[in-house]
Amino acid sequence: MRNRFVIWTISTVIVAGLLMAVTTYFGQTPAPAYRAPRTADGKPNLNGIWQALNEANWDLEAHAAGFSRVLALGAADATPPGLGVVEGGPIPYLPAAATKKKENFEKRVTLDPEIKCYLPGVPRAMYQGMPFQIIESPNVIMMAFQFAGAVRTVNMGKPTEAPADSWMGWSNGRWEGETLVIDSTGFNDQSWLDRAGNFHSDQLHVVERITARSADTLNYEATIEDPQTFSRPWKISMPLYRRVERNAQIMEFKCVEFVEDLIYGHLRKQPTTSR
């Protein structure tokens, strides 16, 4: 009787051990998650200068290499190919929005707000290809972007409502364990999502999840919801990389000056012909 119990216990332990070994071997159990270093007040420390290293700003969706937007720039401006950052298939545009996206693409040289040095909006600012800096404090997390000197103020206190629509939106953040979750609304309908004409309306609602995945990389995810433009919420995800240069800093890219002749050149007393 007693022996039988011992044998039963031993075999159970062996079977359980085998099972565990098998599941681990086949990758069923997730690898232990990375735990970010902590700030002095105990929050995951995401401070630093970060940058996307992908082709999302050219086109969020998978795309082959393509022609330059400007004949004169040849290969220098040719679209680099990208595997896409949209999870689970194409962006679910509503029929009218799909038509508009196509038009945007065709007229992108005149319509893309990036070309006019307008504020990039969210999520585009996060993967526009220039660095941005996260400055974390207990009540507020600032994100300062090199492009156009754009800035996001993420309120970490009690969530507040957007007082008016804006380019960069109104962001409320919270910590969910290792993850910084940012809920943003209050957007205008002027910014785009990339250079391919992907766009949104002022009903845009973005929920971002930022998690450290190693000392020098972050996982960045954004769920994009806009019932006026898309048939369902959809998600993009990508890593962000730390600028590890010891002297890395956000430099000035005040691009207004660079686009004045483009925007107002035809209104000069002597119209601008080139540049």
Add this chain to the structure above:
Amino acid sequence: MVGPTLKKRRMQMSRRFLVSICILTIILLATLSVAGQAPATGAKAQPAAKAYKAPRTPDGQPDLQGYWTNATYVPLERPNGVTKEFYSKEEAVQLEKRAAERETEQTEPGTVADVHYDFTQFGLDRNQSTFASSMRTSMIMDPADGKLPPVTPEGQKRAADRATERRRMGPTTDAVQNMPIGTRCIIMAGSGPPMMNSGYNANYQIVQGPGYVMILTEMIHDVRIIPLDGRPHVSPNVRQWMGDSRGRWEGETLVVETTNYNEKNPFRGASQNMKVTERFTRTDANNIDYKFTVEDETTWTRPWTAALPLKTSVGPIFEHACHEGNYGVRNTLAGARAEEKRAAEAAAKKGSQ
């Protein structure tokens, strides 16, 4: 060149812009009616209370965080005829009252001048929002006469050359590049550093993270990110509108040194060699003593120092998307071209008669 779709878009944009301005105004007014009633009390021009120790951030820096304003009527240089460094409390109150009255009078409702930038309508007058009062007769405290030091011969020549170049460029209505940089939404002339008060929205937000102090200037959402790790300045090849800032803590005081200016926004005629050293010291819960020293031996015969206090303001800071809504520049240029066309047509008509 401008297609009908684009035109429609612009009209929508301008309508949206107006709507947002209206909403902002309502919010501003609502905020002011709550917060702006109390008369400004920041009359602590002298940092007498040396004993104050600021609260600390989690990583141990003296805490300067929050919303601040340096809105003031105190001029940079002491007015002629004034010989003392400080006004009496009564004199300061009277001067502020008169300055506020002048500001309110700046436009006549219903006149052409009323159309553009009637600050009183938008609640943007300095006296309508939180205000950093000071009894100083001038921001400049050194030299003791409250005036800028004499300009060097090189500085005088530079000023003359700049004036000549400016005349050569022609009227402001000829091209956007002839307009003031603030009008062009590049940077406000007073955004600095040093942080001079802008005429309106003289608001700042300070956020501190490990190793950094960040200052967001409301006007044109200019961000200053100041590293505190003692790294050297960027290469002299790099010239920036706001220069390149490096900070360090000296006890309770944040000392920020800025160089590498681009000379396109010359502060009081300075050259790109200008070095600005700012000192921020929190003197109590609601006040930061802010002083700055300007050194540029190619412009002034000696360094000079000025003070303008920062006082707690009301947040949050709204997005100042200046360039994106810059109808002023477009309309000014388009108006000037239309005027020229009309004048040319009138002249042609006259000639043919």
